Amino acid sequence: MKIVGLGPGNEVLITPEASSVLAEATDVVGYVPYVERVAPRPGLTRHGSDNREEIRRAEQALEMAADGRRVAVVSSGDPGVFAMGAAVFEALEAGQPAWRALDIQVLPGVSAMLAASARLGAPLGHDFCCINLSDNLKPWALIEKRLRLAAEADFAMAFYNPRSRSRPEGFARALAVLREACGLDRPIMFARAVSTPEERLRVTTLGEATPEMADMRTLVMVGSSLTRRIPVDSGVAGEWVYTPRSVV
């Protein structure tokens, strides 16, 4: 079984390794919009399922692999970053002992975080952290604690799943914590659907940011205290943002 990262959206960011695995697969398993990124062809069955169905989906994939199918479990971006990698190993650990003999391989991909960072310059160019802002699977208090400690460590920060219809208030609370911990002038970046036709980029400050600037398809980044903005005549956002390599 292969656990495959499809990259952030554009075909030119899918690794040749992933493409060749997808060309050989008999079954592709994943969240509906990701499964639909794999073109239909004879001999391929696409198994799309809903969000929040990750463990059931992982079990289904392991069952099919144990039956001898060539299964590709697909995620957007990289499978190891808030994606199907952890779900498959969770299902494997709790599941049938025979699954532990399966030949499994994880194929890395260009994560949304790296693609968003590249579009804007190099905002994660020095020490950084990456936090899932969804409180579906962890208490809000832990998210807030991590935000405060990340600010104290002066990490640049990347946030996945900042906001959804079922959790409209979480991101406003995160912004409030960040304003208090990092100040109003700190750069914040919103990178929506990077590398797709729906891409939208915005650079502003914590003081100017509003919760509506993010949705579920937005990768949010906050600079460290050293992060710099360079106004330019080029660049997709009219400026470049980078975090210097040096703190001396």
Place this chain on the structure above:
Amino acid sequence: MKIVGLGPGNEVLITPEASSVLAEATDVVGYVPYVERVAPRPGLTRHGSDNREEIRRAEQALEMAADGRRVAVVSSGDPGVFAMGAAVFEALEAGQPAWRALDIQVLPGVSAMLAASARLGAPLGHDFCCINLSDNLKPWALIEKRLRLAAEADFAMAFYNPRSRSRPEGFARALAVLREACGLDRPIMFARAVSTPEERLRVTTLGEATPEMADMRTLVMVGSSLTRRIPVDSGVAGEWVYTPRSVV
């Protein structure tokens, strides 16, 4: 000018976007071993330079781009993670005003961190941080502070540049801080030269880890308090390591 990520080493992990830019470039600029990953061909000049020459190298690349050359600045992995991205923007900000009109694009790549994580399972499957352990450009006290705060936040951690001949003692100090903050049983992973013929993977605990397990080509990862090891009959390290998505 393009700032290009070559991925961790294997050609099957270079994005088609990066490959097509390299095929069109007149000049490739970078650290010698990375420049050598681009095959020579008529019409291409390869400009290899030493480690720690990043700013001079970035200036040279910007100068050539301003002269109308099709320049590709190459980094291993992703250019935005402890690589040439930040160096180029630093040189751009401090350099000639005309450089701000240059058409620059950053092409993301599969970082060593994501490739190493994939080989071992999904150790960065939940909130994590990424720290450069080199104290060339920042004081050791800041590294130690970040390690302690990252442990308090219970992040999984990825470390670049753990050890070099010029800084043999730093990684031993990092291990001591981590043992104190995370305990002796916490999983630690050493992933050297991932995806190349020199790849070497090892999973152990902080209690058993020694500084010699890392060198400059090693990506080191430490689990969070929830990270799990699954013994299996397959997998490149005889076990899978993953950090669950849920903390409840």
